[in-house]
Amino acid sequence: MKEDAREIYRVLVKHGKKVLYSEEFVRAFHQKHHYRTSVAEHTLQVAAISVRLCRFLERHGVAVDERAAVRGALMHDLGMIGRREKYRNDLECSQRHPGESAKVARRLYPDLDKKTEDIILRHMWPVKLYPPPTSIESIIVSLADKWGSITDLLPFAQPWEHRWAGTFVKD
Ligand SMILES: [Fe+2]
Numbered sequence: 330m331k332e333d334a335r336e337i338y339r340v341l342v343k344h345g346k347k348v349l350y351s352e353e354f355v356r357a358f359h360q361k362h363h364y365r366t367s368v369a370e371h372t373l374q375v376a377a378i379s380v381r382l383c384r385f386l387e388r389h390g391v392a393v394d395e396r397a398a399v400r401g402a403l404m405h406d407l408g409m410i411g412r413r414e415k416y417r418n419d420l421e422c423s424q425r426h427p428g429e430s431a432k433v434a435r436r437l438y439p440d441l442d443k444k445t446e447d448i449i450l451r452h453m454w455p456v457k458l459y460p461p462p463t464s465i466e467s468i469i470v471s472l473a474d475k476w477g478s479i480t481d482l483l484p485f486a487q488p489w490e491h492r493w494a495g496t497f498v499k500d
């Protein structure tokens with residue numbers, strides 16, 4: 330495992346151990362997401378990109394709450410688990426899954442802070458302009474989510490995070 334990946338792995342476990350070991354997350358490996366990845370692989374990719382963006386901003390003097398970004402990223406799509414049974418169609422899924430993800434997050438972390446909850450509830454921005462982000466961490470996760478989704482749809486794109494997610498699973 331490359332050093333960069335090792336550090337990201339350490340940060341994800343530090344802030345999101347409860348999520349990574351949850352039943353929802355195990356199920357997320359068995360549910361396909363956009364095109365090539367599972368919900369879990371997509372989630373790990375979004376979390377990895379979020380950590381990198383946090384570190385980039387910190388290097389440039391911007392204070393960010395890395396824990397909120399990591400937890401928000403790791404839980405943003407957990408409301409999608411079981412989507413075929415839970416929602417009537419894709420439109421309903423896209424509208425309701427942020428709220429359902431927030432419910433899962435509150436179950437995993439009963440004292441969930443408002444910032445992390447808002448990251449989850451508002452992660453569809455800017456595809457959906459409302460509700461908009463309320464924090465820098467919310468913008469980070471929303472953009473990481475769109476980057477992860479776009480690269481998953483591009484057949485020629487081979488983002489390193491996909492390979493990294495594979496390494497994570499094998500470990
Ligand atoms: Fe989502």
Ligand SMILES: [Fe+2]
Pocket residue numbers: 371375405406474
């Ligand atoms: Fe997502």
